Amino acid sequence: MKKIITVSRQFGSGGRSIARRIAEELGYDYYDSELTNKVAEETGFDPSYIADAGEYAPGRSILSYALSNPSPHSTGRHMNAADYLWATQSRIITELAEKGNCVIVGRCADYILRDRKDCLNVFIHADDAYRAKRIVDLYGVRDKSPQKRLEEKDAKRSVNYKYFTGREWGKTENYHIALDSSVLGSETCVKIITEIAKETES
Amino acid sequence: MKKIITVSRQFGSGGRSIARRIAEELGYDYYDSELTNKVAEETGFDPSYIADAGEYAPGRSILSYALSNPSPHSTGRHMNAADYLWATQSRIITELAEKGNCVIVGRCADYILRDRKDCLNVFIHADDAYRAKRIVDLYGVRDKSPQKRLEEKDAKRSVNYKYFTGREWGKTENYHIALDSSVLGSETCVKIITEIAKETES
Numbered sequence: 001m002k003k004i005i006t007v008s009r010q011f012g013s014g015g016r017s018i019a020r021r022i023a024e025e026l027g028y029d030y031y032d033s034e035l036t037n038k039v040a041e042e043t044g045f046d047p048s049y050i051a052d053a054g055e056y057a058p059g060r061s062i063l064s065y066a067l068s069n070p071s072p073h074s075t076g077r078h079m080n081a082a083d084y085l086w087a088t089q090s091r092i093i094t095e096l097a098e099k100g101n102c103v104i105v106g107r108c109a110d111y112i113l114r115d116r117k118d119c120l121n122v123f124i125h126a127d128d129a130y131r132a133k134r135i136v137d138l139y140g141v142r143d144k145s146p147q148k149r150l151e152e153k154d155a156k157r158s159v160n161y162k163y164f165t166g167r168e169w170g171k172t173e174n175y176h177i178a179l180d181s182s183v184l185g186s187e188t189c190v191k192i193i194t195e196i197a198k199e200t201e202s
Numbered sequence: 203m204k205k206i207i208t209v210s211r212q213f214g215s216g217g218r219s220i221a222r223r224i225a226e227e228l229g230y231d232y233y234d235s236e237l238t239n240k241v242a243e244e245t246g247f248d249p250s251y252i253a254d255a256g257e258y259a260p261g262r263s264i265l266s267y268a269l270s271n272p273s274p275h276s277t278g279r280h281m282n283a284a285d286y287l288w289a290t291q292s293r294i295i296t297e298l299a300e301k302g303n304c305v306i307v308g309r310c311a312d313y314i315l316r317d318r319k320d321c322l323n324v325f326i327h328a329d330d331a332y333r334a335k336r337i338v339d340l341y342g343v344r345d346k347s348p349q350k351r352l353e354e355k356d357a358k359r360s361v362n363y364k365y366f367t368g369r370e371w372g373k374t375e376n377y378h379i380a381l382d383s384s385v386l387g388s389e390t391c392v393k394i395i396t397e398i399a400k401e402t403e404s
Contacts, residue, residue: 010375120385125375170374173212173327178380183322184402192394200386 002120002197003101006109008161010170011153012131014181015124019105021190026197029102035092043088086164110174111165118202122193123170123178130182204322204399205303208311210363212372213355214333216383217326221307223392228399231304237294245290288366312376313367320404324395325372325380332384 005022009015016032023030093112096102097119110121126134132146142149161169172178177196179189207224211217218234225232295314298304299321312323328336334348344351363371374380379398381391 123374123380172325172372172374172377172380173382175374175380176382176385178325178374178377180375180378183378184398188398188401192398196386196390196394199390 002200002202003118004097004109004113004116005103005120005122005193005197006113007103007105007122007124008110008169008175009106009124010126010131011150011157012135013124013126014134014186016105018124018181018186018189018193019103019122021186022193022197023103025190025194026101026103029096029100030105031096031102032105035096035104035107039085039089039092042092043085108161108164111161111167120177120193120197120200121175123172123175124181124189125170125178126180126182204402204404205320206299206311206315206318207305207322207324207395207399208315209305209307209324209326210312210371210377211308211326212328212333213352213359214337215326215328216336216388218307220326220383220388220391220395221305221324223388224395224399225305227392227396228303228305231298231302232307233298233304234307237298237306237309241287241291241294244294245287310363310366313363313369322379322395322399322402323377325377326383326391327372327380328382328384 005019005026005028007015007019007022009019019032020030022028089107090112093104093107093109096104097109097113097116110119113119128147128150131150135149136146144152158169161167167174177193179192181189184192207221207228207230209217209221209224211221221234222232224230291309292314295306295309295311298306299311299315299318312321315321330349330352333352337351338348346354360371363369369376379395381394383391386394
């Protein structure tokens with residue numbers, strides 16, 4: 001039985017909904033925006049800023065940031081606002097994982113909890129057509145095309161993950177299970193993951 | 203019900219054994235070295251050359267080859283021995299898939315059959331310690347360290363896949379399911395994949 005399920009996901013893949021359903025099925029706590037708010041409270045940052053920063057890092061664009069700042073994996077630099085947020089986020093995720101069985105969405109939780117043996121790390125992705133339809137259904141039409149919105153979100157998550165973890169986002173080897181929700185269907189994804197969580201030794 | 207299961211795998215992950223077990227469970231044909239021999243017969247190449255070429259491309263090292271030759275995705279170049287092998291391999295895999303339900307290991311079958319809706323594309327990976335132990339158990343000790351053997355094989359498969367498909371090997375989005383056999387165990391992998399193959403619509 002795995003006690004912690006971390007769920008990373010492509011934007012529009014339905015990974016967040018799948019994560020919530022897994023938590024329901026297993027009777028686990030579920031952390032997502034709650035986590036954001038908790039970080040916001042503790043650090044004194046504004047919650048809407050944190051919601052962004054969880055994916056995009058500091059105040060300006062993550063791309064310009066990542067290009068102009070050495071990664072935390074480099075040495076010889078001072079802690080900035082993004083690092084402070086990261087340190088706080090890491091501590092909170094570690095504490096939540098110790099508190100009890102839970103499902104944690106995003107926030108590099110797979111990396112933060114990498115030394116625990118009781119984590120199941122999941123990645124949910126889907127093809128572009130499925131994701132484009134889903135974000136328009138959920139969030140409505142915007143000036144930018146759905147394709148553009150997907151590309152931007154993916155690029156941001158990828159750069160953020162690389163910046164903080166030194167790893168490639170969406171590489172199979174970072175996850176124990178990666179599933180295509182557009183081919184398998186959300187409910188099949190929920191079923192597979194809950195079964196594996198129950199059957200796999202910690 | 204998915205009629206074709208393609209299995210790509212990291213060296214030493216046990217992906218080939220998992221593929222064979224899936225074929226047994228589903229009562230599907232299984233293609234691996236048989237496929238190699240069939241290509242060899244048809245092209246007149248020596249079978250041992252083909253076994254290598256399936257992963258490493260032409261006579262000299264794939265790395266030097268890939269660096270000095272434009273990919274088939276470029277235009278304006280003539281067909282060479284590797285391309286001829288690729289064309290033959292593509293045709294044979296397409297024909298085998300049309301012949302009946304089967305499991306196909308490696309050989310970029312996921313890419314070659316990408317337009318079929320009845321394929322389930324699987325990737326099996328495992329952590330380095332598990333793979334290193336497994337290759338020593340299976341193939342014995344060599345002059346090169348197990349770690350070095352893993353790195354070289356992975357690099358070759360990755361370059362080969364990129365050369366012929368234009369895609370990144372081991373990226374989650376190329377597969378419907380990616381599983382870590384070192385954490386989940388081989389039999390759990392077999393079970394998950396056979397269940398999904400049965401339950402997913404073509």
